[in-house]
Amino acid sequence: MIHANDEPAVPMGLPLPNGKLAMWLFLVTEIMFFTALIGSYLIYRNGQPTASQPWPTPHDVHLAEWIGAVNTFVLICSSLTVVLALWSLHVGNSKRAVQYIGVTLALGCVFLVIKAYEYQQKFAHGILPGRVFEKLDSPHGYKYMRHVQEQLEHIEKHGGVNDKAKKACAELLADIRAGKLQPKDVNERVRGTKSIKETNPGKEFITTKDSTYVDLPERSRPKDAPMVEGILEMDTHAHLSYSIPFGNMWASCYFAMTGFHALHVFGGLVVFAIMLVMAWRGRFGPQNAQMVEVTGLYWHFVDIVWIFLFPLLYLV
Amino acid sequence: MSEQHHDHSHGDHSHSHGDHSHGEHSHSHGGDAHGHADDAAAHFRSYIAIFIALCVFTAISFVFNELVRGGIISPMTSATVIMIVAIIKAGCVAYIFMHLKADWGKVYCIMIPVVIMCVMMIIVFLPDGVLGWR
Known part of the structure; x- marks a missing residue:
């Protein structure tokens, strides 16, 4: 007769901390979400427009490539600072980790401010879903x-x-x-x-x-x-x-993709702000390494999404 | 080599400690502490290297886009280069910053099905995008 205690130990679940596993599971759902958005964009962009009725170029819709490039640089910098924050906790320098998190928060804010400026330009020029004049035949x-x-x-x-x-x-x-x-x-x-x-x-x-x-x-x-x-x-x-041919479709795609991405950035900033409050109250240290790591995973994913949005919207 | 060793210990850490945070592992032995410092320095260098690579790749994308404007290369060539660069950039971030270098062996079972679904979705969309039915 075999007793339960005699059974060989079977590893349960994935060999990851619960928080990290949960974040990875969340991120794979996020991959599907953004793939659906980007995939839809690619269809609209390459399916309907023709040579005589092309998809809008960035200049047609008041989009400046250099602004997108600056925002890319800002997010890359923030990815570096968040990974250095985790690194600092691993080497036992909590103070430096808090500084890196502060810089990450600031860089995220810079990204959103630049994005807000871009949105303001779209509103000023009426490049909004349903507001762009595409057809010029009556009425x-x-x-x-x-x-x-x-x-x-x-x-x-x-x-x-x-x-x-x-x-x-x-x-x-x-x-x-x-x-x-x-x-x-x-x-x-x-x-x-x-x-x-x-x-x-x-x-x-x-x-x-x-x-x-x-x-x-x-x-x-x-x-x-x-x-x-x-x-x-x-x-x-x-x-x-x-x-602007296909201007309304372009605006819908642009606001959907960058809007959801900006919401993700905002979500990350809230968590970084919470970390700073914890640090301010003296409750932040090496014991929070997993929190920083899991938030970092999320933040890097947000960076990866932008790495694809930038060329698709601004360059290609 | 030392970097690889650290990645193993870094990755295996969750095996032995379960939900405990990484910050809790303190090295009391002198040799370990020295090795840990070396590994930490190697990690720092790899992060900086990836950061520089990402900046360079972003610049490459931007330059290729400008070359199209100047009529030096065709839009299709530029688009291909720019999208390949984007995939490499995403790979760099995932592999080093997201520690997939160490954790891939643990998360591949949830990543691969999603990647297959994503690739399938794009392939299903391709006829409409490429042929345009016109």
């Missing part, structure tokens, strides 16, 4: 024209652009009021054609058949037509809307 086109008219009237009243752009704004407003223009013409005079090739790198290789859906000025005008200097080429800060 969307006339809605777009009315919108630009309101923006021009605002500029006429309050200024905010340089003299050259202000003069062009006044002329465009007069032409719209006189009923001389079609929505496509308004779009062309806002956006311009001179820098369109620069802001759409590589697009000169693609077919130039006319688009019936959207109106990149370059495509919808005859080959021998003179170049038009757009108001936005005179003053890039002018708050004037223009047609």
Whole structure:
């Protein structure tokens, strides 16, 4: 007869501390979550758009690559500081660990401030889900024209652009009021054609058949037509809307992906703040190494997500 | 070599101590303390090395993007390089910063199914993305 005590010892569960195992399990669900978001983005981006109706470039949607690169650098630095905080606890230097956690918290805040600035730019230029003008055929086109008219009237009243752009704004407003223009013409005079090739790198290789859906000025005008200097080429800060193919879908993807990522960053910052409060109350030391390690795992994962979001949104 | 040894002891620590934190293991023997200090220094160096590598890789991505703007390379070449660089960066962070170098043997059973699911999901999406049905 075999007694329970005679049974060979069977290792139970994974050979990991409970907290660390729980974090890894949580992280694999997070991997699925962000893969779904990124996968959906890749479909939208590569599925529907065509050569004549391309996916927006970063410049089309007021996205600056260098800002994304700075944020990448900030998160990489914070990943280093959090791993050094854990390292400091392992070598018995709790004070240094608290300093590293403080720096991590500060870097996370810098990331969110930069992200907030970016969001503010999107709101200022109306690049929001459902707010971007994609089609310029009626009735969307006339809605777009009315919108630009309101923006021009605002500029006429309050200024905010340089003299050259202000003069062009006044002329465009007069032409719209006189009923001389079609929505496509308004779009062309806002956006311009001179820098369109620069802001759409590589697009000169693609077919130039006319688009019936959207109106990149370059495509919808005859080959021998003179170049038009757009108001936005005179003053890039002018708050004037223009047609962005797939702009609404882009905005939805951008806010979903970066918004969820920013929420994750915020969650990590809360835990770092709790650690600092613990340190302030004298209750932080080597006994908290696992807490730092588990939070670090989470923070590194947040960094990895950004490592993919940065090229997908800003570069590729 | 010493770094590898430390990774083992670091990884095995949870075996012997269960839920106890890493900070609790103090080395009273002189030789151990010396070895521990060496390992700690090696770890520090590896963290700094990975940090520098991540910065360099970020710069590479940025430069390749600018090369497209200058018309020097095609967008497809740049996109391929940039995405490969992103995968390498993520690997660096996971392997060293997240200690997968030491812990992979313990978490692979929960990681591999997820990775398979993720790869499958992307593959299922590919026809729509690549062919576009147009």
